[in-house]
Amino acid sequence: MSLSAKNLSIRARFRAFLPVVIDVETGGLNCETDALLQLAAVILRCDERGRIYPAETHSCHVEAFEGARIDPKALELNGIVPDHPLRMAVPEREALQKVFQPVRQELRETGCNRAVLVGHNAFFDLGFVNAAVNRSGYKRNPFHPFSSFDTGTLAGLAFGQTVLAKAVQAAGLEWDASEAHSAIYDAEKTADLFCAIVNRWDEAVGRPAPTG
Numbered sequence: 001m002s003l004s005a006k007n008l009s010i011r012a013r014f015r016a017f018l019p020v021v022i023d024v025e026t027g028g029l030n031c032e033t034d035a036l037l038q039l040a041a042v043i044l045r046c047d048e049r050g051r052i053y054p055a056e057t058h059s060c061h062v063e064a065f066e067g068a069r070i071d072p073k074a075l076e077l078n079g080i081v082p083d084h085p086l087r088m089a090v091p092e093r094e095a096l097q098k099v100f101q102p103v104r105q106e107l108r109e110t111g112c113n114r115a116v117l118v119g120h121n122a123f124f125d126l127g128f129v130n131a132a133v134n135r136s137g138y139k140r141n142p143f144h145p146f147s148s149f150d151t152g153t154l155a156g157l158a159f160g161q162t163v164l165a166k167a168v169q170a171a172g173l174e175w176d177a178s179e180a181h182s183a184i185y186d187a188e189k190t191a192d193l194f195c196a197i198v199n200r201w202d203e204a205v206g207r208p209a210p211t212g
Contacts, residue, residue, distance in 0.1 A: 009046040009050050010044065010045060010046040010052065010110055010112070011110050011111050011112050012210040013046065013050070013052070013198075013207060013208070014112075014116070016111070016112050016113045016114075017112060017113065017114055017115070017116045017144070017147075018044075018103075018106060018107055018110055018112035018114070018115045018116065019044055019052075019115075019116050019118045019149055019194070020041055020042065020043055020044065020103050020106075020115045020116070020117065020118060020143070021041065021042040021044065021054070021117075021118040021119065021187050021188075021190050021191040021194060022039070022040070022041050022117045022118065022119050022125045022126075022129060022143075022187065023038075023039075023040050023119065023120075023125060023183045023184075023186040023187035023190060024036055024037075024038060024039055024040075024124075024125050024128045024129070024183060025037050025038035025078045025080060025181065025182070025183045026074060026078075026128055027064060027068060027069060027070030027071055027074050027075070027082075028069055028070065028071040028074050029074075029124075030069070031124075031127035031128040031130070031131040032131055033068070033069045034068060034069045034070070034071065034074070035062075035064035035065065035068035035069065035070050035082070036062050036064075036065075036092060036095075036128050036131070036132050037061070037062055037064065037070075037078070037080050037082060037089075038059070038060070038061055038062060038078075038080065038182070038183035038184075039059065039060050039062055039095055039096075039099050039129075039132075039183060040057060040058070040059035040060075040099070040183035040184045040186075040187040040188075041057070041058045041059070041099045041102075041103060041187065042054050042055075042056070042057050042187050042188055042190075042191040043055050043056040043057075043058070043102065043103065043106050044118075044191065044194075044195065050202070050207060051195075051199045051202070052194075052195045052198055052199060053195055054188060054191040054192065054195060056102065057184060057187065057188060058098065058099050058102050058103075059099065059183060059184050059187075060089075060090060060094075060095040060098045060099055061087045061088060061089035061090070061095075062089055062090065062091075062092055062095040062132075063089045063090060063091050063092070063095075064082055065091075065092055065132075065135055070082060077181055078181040078182070079181065079182075091136070092132045092135060092136045093136035093137070093138055095132075096129075096132060096133065096136060096138045096141075097138070100138075100140065100141065100142055103115050103142045103143075104140065104142045107142055114142065114143070114144045115142040115143045115144070116143065116144050116147050116148060116149060117129065117143050117144070117148045117149070118148070118149040118151065118190065118191070118194050119148060119149075119150065119151065119190065120150070120151045120152050120155075120164045120167075120186070120190045120193070121150065121152045122148035122149065122150040122151075122152075123148070123150070126143070126146070126148050129141075129143065130145060149194065151164075151167070151190050151193050151194050151197070152164075152167075154193075154194070154197050155167035155170070155171075155193060155197065158171075158197045158200070158201075159171060164180075164186065164189065164190065164193070165177065165180065167193055168189050168192065168193050171192075171193055171196045171197070172196075173189070173192050173193065173196065175189065
């Protein structure tokens with residue numbers, strides 16, 4: 001498959017890395033002991049002007065791994081009922097496959113070397129992703145094991161706001177508090193925020209010169 005100018009553009013913009021927005025909903029704060037309950041990914045692409053935009057969302061409800069801790073306070077926040085029959089949750093390995101497969105496909109189509117996780121307080125999401133990968137023995141993780149783009153930091157620089165809701169609103173984007181703390185909604189809003197920051201930077205300063 002030949003690489004389109006659009007796809008080459010995102011490859012050139014991030015030094016052959018592919019930014020992919022990830023959000024997780026969990027049963028607590030400790031990635032080693034607490035359950036991963038939802039996983040969502042937003043794939044970003046470039047338009048003909050070189051502006052990045054959210055293109056596709058992939059998500060999955062996840063079964064708590066055996067022995068996982070689930071803090072009731074976490075469930076109060078995210079509204080998840082782990083044993084609800086309509087959740088149609090799948091084991092961690094299957095969930096990773098469902099979300100990672102389109103990311104690997106995007107890597108092939110763009111010629112990027114590795115995906116890099118974009119997250120709001122990205123260390124949290126990356127920690128849970130890496131822990132699930134390790135627990136399940138998943139061998140085809142497309143994400144860099146430690147590099148990430150943190151929209152909490154970027155929004156603090158760009159808008160003086162580090163809380164996702166306030167940062168999104170400061171960027172002039174819509175925020176619905178009733179939809180928050182869903183992995184899909186938070187991932188898509190984080191993607192909107194990241195794109196807004198990158199595109200405004202590129203318009204004001206110019207896109208970085210390709211480095212190969």
